[in-house]
Amino acid sequence: MTVSTVDLKITWEKLPDDFILEEQPLQNIDQPLLAAALREILEIAGLILEGTLAAPNLGICATLDNKLVIKAPDLFYARNVQSLSSQEIRRSYTPNLEGEIPAVVMEFLSASSYDEYSNKPTYPPGKWFFYRQVLRVPIYALFEPAAGVLEVYQLDSSGDYQIQQPDLNGRYWIAGIGLFLGVWQGTKAERTGYWLRWWDESGEMLLWGAEMVERERQRADRLAAQLRAAGMEPEA
Known part of the structure; x- marks a missing residue:
């Protein structure tokens, strides 16, 4: 499947079976803990069903001008995803070929973060450019765990990301999931600090299993x- 823009030819192709994925160490332990905590709540709430993909650190693929690009956000959520056979292991996700564009992509920032804001269009493109111009993800959320700062950007009709203002409770409505996203401070397992949490439409915070x-x-x-x-x- 191919989509052309003014300056870019985008092809949606599955990652080759023999493609060797780079193994990059995590920047800190917060990233997997934050992603797992968010995903746990979605699973308990019944929002991860067959055909739904809520994946941490999984590569999203697109081919730009015949060059494969893979970005692995800290967490993304997509619907209507094709199921794999019992013999297959998912190594990546190609939107428009295997399912819908993710409804939301999240990145957890560290002290050395820079690519999450990069609008670099040349190969390899920055994450901001990739999520906005290539994938056209409706919601892009950036969270700085150390400071508890959450930024949520929404794609507008012109194809640009516009920063969103939180509601009176400091939360953001994520339409593709049907929940509010916000910051909570406390302890889960071995980590004490700022977390991202989900709230339902009535304003009730959804609980982790231990809670x-x-x-x-x-x-x-x-x-x-x-x-x-x-x-x-x-x-x-």
Whole structure:
């Protein structure tokens, strides 16, 4: 499948089976933890079903003027994705060939981040240019974990990213997922700091699995205390 722009020929081709992917070390441990935490909530909420791809650090492929470009965002979410056979392992994702353009792409910034804002059009293009001009991703989110700063950009009718303003609660509506995205401060497992979290339309924060277990434990403890106060012993 080929799409032509004024200066660029874009071809959507599957990554060759014999293509050797570069192995780049993570810049810090925050990146996989943040991505896994966001993805966990989506899975619990029933938003990762067959045909949905919510993938951390997976290469998104496009061929520009016959040159393969691969960008691996910290997390992206796409719908109507073709299923693989039981013998296949997904090594990459090619939009328009294997499924829809991602509804949202997220990058978690480090102290040395620069490519996430790069509008460099020449090969290899910067991420900003790739997500905006090549993929035309509707929502591009940039999160700086150390400072807890979230920037959300939306693609406008002219094909440019426009920074969005949060609502009164400091959150951003992500239409392609149907949830609000915002910043939360606290502890999960071994990490304490700023996190990205999901909220539903009513403003209720969606919980991680461990939080749901703790909530049920507290509920059971309250019920047991009420029964004892009424002279009844709760069942074991």
